[in-house]
Amino acid sequence: MSKRIQYHQYGGPEVMRLEDFDPGRPGPGQVLVRVRAASTNPMDAEIRRGSLKMMTGRNFPRGLGHDFAGVVEAVGEGVTRFRVGDEVLGGADPKASGAFAELVVADQEAVVDKPAALSFEAAATLPVAAVTAYQALLKKGRLKPGESVFVTGCLGAVGRTAVQIARAHGVSVSGSCRSTAMAEARQLGVAPIVDFDFDPAKLAGRFDLVLIAGGALSAKAARTMLKRGGRIVDIKPTPAKFVRSALPGPFQVMIAKVDREDLAEVARAAGAGTIQLAVNRTVPLAEAIPALTELEQRRTPSGGKLIITT
Numbered sequence: 001m002s003k004r005i006q007y008h009q010y011g012g013p014e015v016m017r018l019e020d021f022d023p024g025r026p027g028p029g030q031v032l033v034r035v036r037a038a039s040t041n042p043m044d045a046e047i048r049r050g051s052l053k054m055m056t057g058r059n060f061p062r063g064l065g066h067d068f069a070g071v072v073e074a075v076g077e078g079v080t081r082f083r084v085g086d087e088v089l090g091g092a093d094p095k096a097s098g099a100f101a102e103l104v105v106a107d108q109e110a111v112v113d114k115p116a117a118l119s120f121e122a123a124a125t126l127p128v129a130a131v132t133a134y135q136a137l138l139k140k141g142r143l144k145p146g147e148s149v150f151v152t153g154c155l156g157a158v159g160r161t162a163v164q165i166a167r168a169h170g171v172s173v174s175g176s177c178r179s180t181a182m183a184e185a186r187q188l189g190v191a192p193i194v195d196f197d198f199d200p201a202k203l204a205g206r207f208d209l210v211l212i213a214g215g216a217l218s219a220k221a222a223r224t225m226l227k228r229g230g231r232i233v234d235i236k237p238t239p240a241k242f243v244r245s246a247l248p249g250p251f252q253v254m255i256a257k258v259d260r261e262d263l264a265e266v267a268r269a270a271g272a273g274t275i276q277l278a279v280n281r282t283v284p285l286a287e288a289i290p291a292l293t294e295l296e297q298r299r300t301p302s303g304g305k306l307i308i309t310t
C-alpha cells in the first residue's frame, strides 16, 4: 500500500483525499516509480473538475497529477529501457495512476532518464510545460533561428520555457506579462515586454510566430502582429478553435502529445541549464491538499510551480 491524492467523484478541491492506494505490479510496457517530486499543472484541476470527462471517463477513484520525478521501483513485461533504481522523470498514466502519490504507474514511452545535474524537484517541473513549449515552438510553430516570437503570459510555466527554448534556438523573443513582473521578464531576455492589456496594433507585422500561452488573445489580434508567412499557435483549446484551426490560414490550436524524444530533449536542455522553471512553493504530500486548494482559489500571480515531495 502507498498513499496518493485521489478523488471519488468529479468536483472542486473538496473532493481530494489523501488515501491508501495499491498500484499493483506494472503492466506490460509500464514502470512503477517511487515519486520523489511531482509538479502541478492547470490541467490537473481541470480534469478533477470533470471538464474533460468525455475523455477521462467515470472510473473512480482517480489519482491526481501528471508530472513526476523519482526512482524506478519495478518494471513491467517488455520494458528494456529502465531498470530498478534508475532516476527518471515523466508523466503518469492518467487511467492507472496519479503523480501526487508515493508510487506512480507510467507508460515507459512517457518516461525518460533524469539528467544527473537536475534535482528531482526541477525534473518534475518539466513534462507538461516544457514539452508543450517545445512542441508549440518547434513542431507546430516551425520556428527557425533568426526568427521572432511573441509569447503571451511569458512568465507562466509554458511561457517561461518557451522564452528559454526560443532564445537558445537563436530566436528573438517578445512577450506579455503582468506589469509588476516586467523586470523578471527583462532578465529572461524578453524585449519588448508589454502588459497583459497591450494594444496588438502597436506590434503590427513584427513576428514570425505568436504563441498564446497565457490569458486570451483573439486570432484576429494575433494575426495583426504577424509578418508575412507568420504563424499563430494557441495552446488553450476549445471546440471553436479546432474549427478555426482546420481552416486555411496561420491559426493552429494544439494539445501537447506524449513524446519520449521531446521529453528527453527538454530534460537534456534543463540538465544543461538552458531551461529552468520557477518554483513558488514545495510541500510534502501530507500537506499537499491545502496547498493545492489555495493554489486553485488564488487570484494573485502564481509565481511558479507548486512542487509536492514525498
Ligand SMILES: NC(=O)c1ccc[n+]([C@@H]2O[C@H](COP(=O)([O-])OP(=O)(O)OC[C@H]3O[C@@H](n4cnc5c(N)ncnc54)[C@H](OP(=O)(O)O)[C@@H]3O)[C@@H](O)[C@H]2O)c1
Residues within 6 Å of the ligand: 041, 042, 043, 128, 129, 132, 152, 153, 154, 155, 156, 157, 158, 159, 176, 177, 178, 181, 196, 213, 214, 215, 216, 235, 236, 237, 254, 255, 256, 257, 300, 301, 302, 303
Ligand atoms: N494544449 C496543451 O497541451 C496545454 C499544455 C499545457 C498547458 N496548457 C494550458 O496553457 C495555459 C498555460 O499553462 P501554464 O502551465 O503555463 O500555466 P501557468 O503557469 O499558470 O501560467 C499562466 C500564465 O498566464 C499569465 N496570465 C494571466 N492572465 C493573463 C492575461 N490576461 N494575458 C496574458 N497572460 C496572462 C499568468 O500570469 P500571472 O501569474 O501573473 O497571473 C501566468 O504567467 C493553461 O491554460 C493550461 O491549461 C495547455
